[in-house]
Amino acid sequence: MGIHKYSLLGGAFALACVLGLYAPAQAEDVTITVWSQDRDVRPAPNLVADYNKLNTGIKVEYREVPFDDLVNEALRAYSTGQAPDIIAVDNPEHALFASRGAFLDLTDMIAKSTVIKPENYFPGPLASTMWKDRHYGVPKATNTIALYYNKDMFKAKGLDPDRPPQTWAELVDAARKLTDPAANVYGIAFSAKASEEGTFQFLPWAQMAGATYENINTDGAVKALELWKTFLDERLASPDTLTRGQSDSTGTFNSGNAAMAISGPWELDRMVAEAKFDWGVTLLPVPEEGAERSSSMGDFNWAIFSSTKHPDEAFKVLEYFVSQDDRMFGDFGLLPARADIAVAETGQPLKDAALKVFVEQLKYAKPRGPHPEWPKISKAIQDAIQSALTGQMSSKEALDQAAKKIKAVLG
C-alpha cells in the first residue's frame, strides 16, 4: 500500500514535471497579435502589457500602426493572409470589413460571455460595431461633440454665462453678439474641412433637423446647412473654417480668438492646460425647443479578423480589454462606450462639469453609417458642405447633388 502510494506520488510528480515542462511551451504556441493606432499613453499597448503579465498562456503581441495607414495596412494584410488577430478600427470603417466577412461574427460568443454584455453599451457606439443585426466587434472607447463656450466673454457681452444657447436661433444670436472683429474674436469655431472631420461636425445638425445620410436633402438638412452658411457669410466664424481641422479650430477658442467652439472631450486636457478663462460645455443646440437631439460619435472599435487561427483565445483577450473599460478615462483619457461605468471625478471642476455634459450628449450620439461605402458617402456630404459654404451652389442644390451621389453609392 505504502509502495503503491509512493509510486502514485512519483507518477504524479513525473506527470507534473512533464506538464510543467510542456505546458508553458504549448501555451506559447498561441500568440495573438493586436494592431491599433494607440501610442504609449493610450489603452492598447498598456492593456497588452498588463495582459501579458497575467501569464494566462496566451501571449499578446502589439503593433502600432499610424492612423492614416491602418485601414490600408489591414486590408493588404487581410488579402494576403497576414492579418492580425485583433484590430482597433475607426468606427465608420467597421462596416467596410464586417460586410465583407473580414471580421469574425462574435454574436454567439458574446451571448455566452460573462464580461461582454451588449446592453451595457451606449446605443450609438454599439450600432457602429453591428452589421445586419450581428455583432462584429465591441466598442473600444467613444467620443462626441458639444458646444464649448467662454463664460468670461459671455459676461463681457451681457449674455448669461449660466444659460448658454439651447436653440439654433439662440446660437446665431449669441454668435452675433460675441463676434468682435476689432478684438480678433469670432463668435464660433468649428470645422467644415473637406475630410471626415467635416462630415463628423455637420451630420449632427442635419440629424437634429430630421435628416439622415440616406436622406440628406430634406428641408431640415437645408436649414442646417443654411445655419452654417450664416456663420460664414456674416463672418461669425473664420472663413478658414473650410480648411481647418477641429484641433486647430478649437485652438482659436483656447487662445481667446473664438467665443464658442464645437469640439469633443479629447480637447479637455489641452483646454485645462491652455485656456486662461472660465469656460463651460453645453449640449449641441437644437433647431427649436424640444426638438430631437443628435450628436456625432467618434473613436475606435475592437474586432477580431475572421482569418484568425485562435478565435477563442482572441476572444479571451478581447474580454480582458473590455474588463478594463473602467480604467479608460482615468488612465487613458478616453470615454468608455458604456453606460454602466460612471466616469470618475478628476478633481478639476471645469473638466468634471464638462464630462457630465459629454456623457449626457453620448446618449444621443449616432454612428456614421454603418455602411461599407461610408468614405464615398462622406465625400459627397463634404462636397455639398463646401460648395454651399463657398457660395458656388445654394444649400438646396448642393444637398440635392449629394443625395444623388449617395443614392448612386447605396444602389
Added chain:
Amino acid sequence: MKGILSSIVDGKGFDIALVALPLTFLVTLSGLPLIYNVLMSFQQVDLFSLGTFWRPFVGLKNYAELFAQPETWPIFANTAIFVVSSIVGQFLIGFGLALFFWTNFPGASWLRGLFLVSWVMPGLVVGAIWNWILSGDFGVLNFLLRESGLTNGNIFWRSDPNYSLWGVIVANIWFGTSFNMILLSVGLSAIPSDLYEAAELDGANAWQRFRTITLPMMRSSIGALMALGLIFTLQQFDLFAAITNGGPNNSSNVAQYWAWELSFRQYDFAKGATVSVIMIVFVILASIVYVRSTRHEVRR
C-alpha cells in the same frame, strides 16, 4: 543590332551587362508597377481583391465614370494651372537669382548655398510652415500685405476658392526656386567667358549678349529644367495635403492629390489608377516634346 550581336559573339557581353543591370532595375521597380497601374484602371478593383492580380475586366468603364463626374475637368484644369504657373514662377525667379549671383559679388557663393536650405526641407514641413503663413486670420503673408498697404483686408488664401490654388502655387514656387537657381547657375558657369569678351568688343549691349549668347548656350540646361520641373510639380503632393486638402470644394484639387484621395481615402483604387494613367499619358506627351526639342543637341 550588329554591335549587340558582336558583343555576344565575342563572348564578353560586358556592355550588355552594363545596360541590362539598370534596365532590370528600371523594369522591376518602375515598369511593373506602371503596367500594374494601367491594368488596374481597366479592372473592377475591390478593397478585398487588392491583393490578387486577376480581377474582372471592365474595359473603359472606369474612364467613362471618371469623366462623368462633375469635378473631373476642373481638377485637370487646376493641375494644368498648377504645373504651368509653378514651373514658370520657379524658373523666372530661379533664373533671376542665378544671374544675380553670377555677378560674383563678395559672398555670392556662400549666399547661394544658403538658398538650398528650402530645397532640402521635407515637403510636409514646408507645407506646415506655409499653412501658417497663408492662414487667413493670423497669417504672416496677410500681415505683410496689410501693413504695406497692398490690401486692406485679410485674404483667406486657403479657404477662398479664388485663391486656394494660388496659395499652394506660391508655396510651391518658393519650394522649387532654389533648385532651379542651382541648376541654372551650373549652366551659366559653363559658358566660356571669352564669348562675352568678344561680343563686348563687337559692341553688343547687355541685352543683346543675354539674348544671343546666354540663352542659346543655356538651352539644354533650360530644357532639362523644364522636364524636371514637370516631373516635380506633378509629384507635388505634400503641399496640398498640408495646406488645403484640395479644398474648399475641390478648388485647389489637382490630379496627383485626387488620385491619392480616391485610392486611399475612398478606397476606390481603380479610379485612383485611372487618374494616374491619364497623368502618365500627359507626362509621356510632354517628354516626347522635350526629347524632340533637345534632339539636335544630343547628336551634336
